[in-house]
Amino acid sequence: MGELGVLAIVAILCSRGHSVPTNSKTPLSITFPGEIQSSMTNAELAERYLLQFGYMTQEQGSNVTLKNALTLMQQKLGLTRTGVLDTETLEAMRRPRCGFPDIGKFNTFDGDLKWDHNDITYRILSYSPDLDPEVIDDAFARAFKVWSDVTPLTFTRIYSGEPDINILFGPEDHGDPYPFDGKDGLLAHAYPPGPGVQGDAHFDEDEFWTLGTGTVVKTRFGNAEGALCHFPFIFDGQSYSSCTTSGRSDGLPWCSTTPSYDQDKKYGFCPSELLYTYGGNSEGQPCVFPFIFDGVSYNGCTKEGRQDGYRWCSTTADYDQDQKYGFCPNRDTAVIGGNSQGEPCVFPFTFQGKRFNSCTTDGRDDRKLWCATTSSYDQDRKWGFCPDQGYSLFLVAAHEFGHALGLEHSEVQDALMYPMYSYVKDFQLHEDDVRGIQYLYGTGSRPNPNPPKSTKKPLATKSPRRTTTRPVRPVDPAQDACKVEKFDAIADLQGALHFFKDGLYWTLTPRSKNAPQNPQRISDTWPGLPSRIDTAFQDPTSKSIFFFSGLKFWQYTATSALGPRSIEKLGLNKDVESIMGSFARDNGKALLFNGERYWRLNLKTLTIDNGYPRQTAADYPGVPGDSHDVFLYQGNYYFCQDQYFWRVTSRKQQDMVGYVSYDLLHCPQN
Ligand SMILES: [Zn+2]
């Protein structure tokens, strides 16, 4: 907290002093809650930038090296080489850019120079609520085509298994050692070719993702076959610049896909949680309001129960019972960042006693437009930035995929691989990029130069479907958890005990008094998992769920599935053939058990800590040496052997031996 904090306090005091601040000529600057404050001095900003992008190392730091680092940066980015922190350099440091370093590489991984095969696979693990999934799919496909057009490389999308290039959207902390930084600044990053995280591309969810020129609203249903909204449009003689519910009684927002609805009568429905959800486990079904979650009733999408800030809803009236959910698509007026990401602006709203009917820059020094997401900012302090031009997902992805193929940053300002973002309307790959990629992979056998192509590719349009047609495969209700002699795995996930056996699972909440009925299919909830699970746990911090089966493990977040990956990658001894028990604790660590030995896993780095394995018997005295189904439940550790469990308290005292069926599952005793 530096000058900004003080200024903010002064501003608030001033605003109290003048109780009617309307019409004040000098706008007041306030501190908006939830905003990442940039209270760095120019020197601090420069030092962080030079370190972050590889121009300087931590050990250096004298004025001589600072001058050298600045000169190097100015040369690399095509600026005037002055060796001092001048205005041009500072402005460059504030521009949105790629997170890949300009000098050297990400320091925890050694990537390969290039892929050793030309048939590259990619998988989209998660989507952004900013754009329709079809628009995102299309942007990624076009971004890959930029590179396949000039090389022998081919790109094939896969939907399961481990691809070469995993693609995901994530907030600041998204599971690797390189966090993003909120709106603007870092936009995305990608790792050079290689196994595991190598070759993967990550996009900052706090950006507003568009095609570069503002909100893209793709319609569904209606009669326009999925065309984009046309803003502004005329309806009933009135002009609209965002989706509207006018003329409808069902509350569904819609737009015209031509300049005049009155004339052309072409329309479609806009993104709305009342129409569909994406991701989750509900196949796109719309939200059901109100719904019950954790005993509380919700009348709109919520971020409760999640740490990644994604808005979700239940697709049945009772989430606690049915566990069916999906993510809410953003309305076209949804705000970006602030403390209400994804919520729509509410007009009019009051701010410092004044009414606003549109987005405003009042209260901000940076002149960025913002709005409140409730009718009174003064009362609720809920706000976010208004949709702006946004960043072209296609352009940023094409750049990141260049890294995923082995390219580094270019010094040529017009090249795609230049580290700073700038929007170009009719994109063409620069000669510098072509030279770079063909140096790695050659030109291929296709005719070169390429014949001119139409630059506008129409978006894929699917015939609208209102309901899912996925066949329902009922599970035999006679499958009785009480008849299972030995479960494959037992785990406390999402607040309920899960009992896994042969592709099915039963759940039991702490409030349940009776044995669970109606098993569910593992593959319905977690597509991609094998039917036999050895053990599972949920990380209480990230809420990720980890599953182990044989030599493989999987990681599921609410929006993505990673895996299968080999347990050897965690650094387990080579002779380990499976993990039979596990639990995670609040300290970012999980314990993995395999009979007599156990390991401690760092959940942030996914590596085994030094000093492991240790002997289970030494640290958990009295439990069977061949325990399976080790899990943590309500503060106690459970070690199972066949139909029995041994319970160990948090102070490592054994306080109970019981039956899984009677004492845990509440099965009737015959
Ligand atoms: Zn880059």
Ligand SMILES: [Zn+2]
């Ligand atoms: Zn990342």
